[in-house]
Amino acid sequence: xxxxxxxxxxxxxxxxxxxxxxxxxxxxxxxxxxxxxxxxxxxxxxxxxxxxxxxxxxxxxxxxxxxxxxxxxxxxxxxxxxxxxxxxxxxxxxxxxxxxxxxxxxxxxxxx
Amino acid sequence: xxxxxxxxxxxxxxxxxxxxxxxxxxxxxxxxxxxxxxxxxxxxxxxxxxxxxxxxxxxxxxxxxxxxxxxxxxxxxxxxxxxxxxxxxxxxxxxxxxxxxxxxxxxxxxxxxx
Numbered sequence: 001x002x003x004x005x006x007x008x009x010x011x012x013x014x015x016x017x018x019x020x021x022x023x024x025x026x027x028x029x030x031x032x033x034x035x036x037x038x039x040x041x042x043x044x045x046x047x048x049x050x051x052x053x054x055x056x057x058x059x060x061x062x063x064x065x066x067x068x069x070x071x072x073x074x075x076x077x078x079x080x081x082x083x084x085x086x087x088x089x090x091x092x093x094x095x096x097x098x099x100x101x102x103x104x105x106x107x108x109x110x111x112x
Numbered sequence: 113x114x115x116x117x118x119x120x121x122x123x124x125x126x127x128x129x130x131x132x133x134x135x136x137x138x139x140x141x142x143x144x145x146x147x148x149x150x151x152x153x154x155x156x157x158x159x160x161x162x163x164x165x166x167x168x169x170x171x172x173x174x175x176x177x178x179x180x181x182x183x184x185x186x187x188x189x190x191x192x193x194x195x196x197x198x199x200x201x202x203x204x205x206x207x208x209x210x211x212x213x214x215x216x217x218x219x220x221x222x223x224x225x226x
Contacts, residue, residue: 033215
């Protein structure tokens with residue numbers, strides 16, 4: 001079955017770059033997503049990447065995909081205190097595109 | 113506009129009560145979802161509606177009953193819940209079909225069962 005793994009916690013200083021990593025097991029994954037969840041709130045879709053891409057950049061966010069190693073990363077440049085949240089990596093595959101498998105979530109703490 | 117709205121924001125109910133959670137989107141999305149999220153856990157899929165028809169039911173107990181009255185609305189009817197059903201209930205929608213599969217989430221309903 002599908003499995004998505006992430007580290008639980010990351011702490012960075014304000015202004016530094018953050019890199020959150022994720023690995024997945026399903027080789028038929030077609031879409032890979034990054035979601036942000038602030039305390040008590042719903043999930044905010046930050047960005048997503050198709051499996052035929054290896055990089056996507058959107059303002060301060062850079063997503064890198066290594067399909068061979070099934071490794072996905074999210075880099076946040078110039079990290080701000082407002083970036084403190086839980087970040088979920090998720091994947092869906094072409095066979096079950098309506099089913100998204102989420103990782104456990106990485107809690108990002110930004111130190112002022 | 114990428115907004116999914118949910119009401120109520122908070123709900124406290126007893127185990128014998130009947131209540132409903134509501135979700136609405138006006139993005140023209142054709143797939144809508146219910147998720148349950150416990151503290152410090154990722155969301156767990158409960159139901160998927162595609163083109164107003166139930167396409168996925170993740171073996172959810174019958175005390176949870178989904179309904180999709182039209183393409184913009186999704187309800188979750190609750191009856192005879194247990195304290196362990198207390199959680200954040202999230203609604204999501206996605207374009208569906210060739211429009212894409214990325215899911216947009218609402219803010220959630222925080223449910224407490226007493």
